[in-house]
Amino acid sequence: MTRKAFSSDRTPPPAGTYSVAIQAQGLIFLSGQTPRDVHNVRHGDKPFAEQARMALDNLQAAAEAAGSSLRDAVKVSVFLKNPADAKEFDAIYAGYVGDPPPARTLTQSNFAGFDIEVDAVLLARQA
Numbered sequence: 001m002t003r004k005a006f007s008s009d010r011t012p013p014p015a016g017t018y019s020v021a022i023q024a025q026g027l028i029f030l031s032g033q034t035p036r037d038v039h040n041v042r043h044g045d046k047p048f049a050e051q052a053r054m055a056l057d058n059l060q061a062a063a064e065a066a067g068s069s070l071r072d073a074v075k076v077s078v079f080l081k082n083p084a085d086a087k088e089f090d091a092i093y094a095g096y097v098g099d100p101p102p103a104r105t106l107t108q109s110n111f112a113g114f115d116i117e118v119d120a121v122l123l124a125r126q127a
């Protein structure tokens with residue numbers, strides 16, 4: 001089975017040993033995105049809504065680098081520092097995904113020094 005990795009100058013550079021996106025057969029796996037910009041500047045001090053949009057915009061850019069879109073997501077994982085942000089996140093998130101929305105897991109995490117991290121699995125578009 002072959003794997004195809006994708007990178008993008010519209011996403012932050014990987015912070016470690018991972019691909020921004022990697023395709024395996026008909027699925028594309030997107031690595032976690034945070035509110036870090038393309039110049040590697042961290043925006044964990046910004047209001048939650050701004051961080052959420054930045055993380056989701058990065059995730060969408062990663063999807064597009066792999067020739068797909070969050071509209072084609074089948075599974076999204078969301079890591080929030082503060083569970084109280086879940087409702088605000090959901091309202092923002094609804095503007096990024098398709099209908100029906102993908103399966104989703106939402107968990108609390110305080111690992112990366114951001115209020116949010118998101119990753120996703122997408123359907124690859126046929127060439």
Ligand SMILES: CC(=[NH2+])C(=O)[O-]
Nearest residue numbers: 015016018031032033
């Ligand atoms: C930021 C991230 N996705 C990682 O694995 O470090």
